[in-house]
Amino acid sequence: MAIIIGLTGGIASGKSTVSSIMAEKGFTVIDADKAARIVVEPGQPALQKIINVFGSAILTSEGTLDRVKMGGIVFHDEEKRKQLNEIVHPSVRKWMLDEKEKAVEAGKRTIIFDLPLLFESKLTWMVDKSLLIYVDPETQLKRLMKRNSYTEQEAHARIRSQMPINEKKELADYIIDNSGSLDETVKQVNKWIARLRLET
Ligand SMILES: CC(C)(COP(=O)(O)OP(=O)(O)OC[C@H]1O[C@@H](n2cnc3c(N)ncnc32)[C@H](O)[C@@H]1O)[C@@H](O)C(=O)NCCC(=O)NCCS
Numbered sequence: 001m002a003i004i005i006g007l008t009g010g011i012a013s014g015k016s017t018v019s020s021i022m023a024e025k026g027f028t029v030i031d032a033d034k035a036a037r038i039v040v041e042p043g044q045p046a047l048q049k050i051i052n053v054f055g056s057a058i059l060t061s062e063g064t065l066d067r068v069k070m071g072g073i074v075f076h077d078e079e080k081r082k083q084l085n086e087i088v089h090p091s092v093r094k095w096m097l098d099e100k101e102k103a104v105e106a107g108k109r110t111i112i113f114d115l116p117l118l119f120e121s122k123l124t125w126m127v128d129k130s131l132l133i134y135v136d137p138e139t140q141l142k143r144l145m146k147r148n149s150y151t152e153q154e155a156h157a158r159i160r161s162q163m164p165i166n167e168k169k170e171l172a173d174y175i176i177d178n179s180g181s182l183d184e185t186v187k188q189v190n191k192w193i194a195r196l197r198l199e200t
Pocket residue numbers: 010011012032033036066067068070071074081084085088089092115116117161162
């Protein structure tokens with residue numbers, strides 16, 4: 001039997017940073033953000049549904065989804081965000097569960113689902129345990145603005161579209177605090193792996 005860990009957190013909390021450390025340590029990581037890109041590639045049914053709802057102006061000149069334009073819409077309009085989620089999320093879940101099957105068949109024992117919206121989308125049924133990558137809200141805002149060159153307003157719009165990270169703390173089975181240095185985070189990851197080995 002494989003154990004599935006749902007790695008989650010807020011935007012720019014450090015999920016990719018932690019999941020790449022875990023991948024280096026040999027864990028299989030299945031990434032929902034990656035899935036959300038694959039399932040809207042040209043020719044995929046989800047892209048056609050997006051065009052039906054948002055119009056073909058949502059495409060780039062190459063016919064791919066214009067992510068900047070889409071972000072500009074859905075992070076400022078909850079109704080539009082829900083419409084996009086309803087189109088994309090079922091395909092994301094299917095892609096992730098298919099990847100999990102492949103990993104299980106290949107004999108993988110611990111599989112990490114990198115799922116930013118684990119709690120918002122009530123997806124805890126997909127995982128055995130949840131691991132929150134926490135960052136204090138002030139650091140989250142700073143890192144997001146720096147990484148994406150967003151204004152404070154743009155960064156706030158994205159953060160506001162998610163459950164507050166302090167609320168996620170109440171829901172998670174395990175927490176890694178990534179507010180400090182990368183070294184401190186690596187130490188916590190190592191401790192967490194040791195704990196998981198004892199528990200499973
Ligand atoms: C709106 C889109 C096109 C913007 O693309 P962009 O390249 O700028 O961002 P990217 O996909 O890399 O997402 C970055 C982060 O934004 C946050 N985020 C993305 N989508 C959402 C959403 N619907 N609700 C809340 N937060 C979101 C997550 O923390 C994610 O890690 C894209 O995020 C998207 O298609 N979102 C809908 C699918 C989705 O929910 N993806 C998240 C995981 S399933």
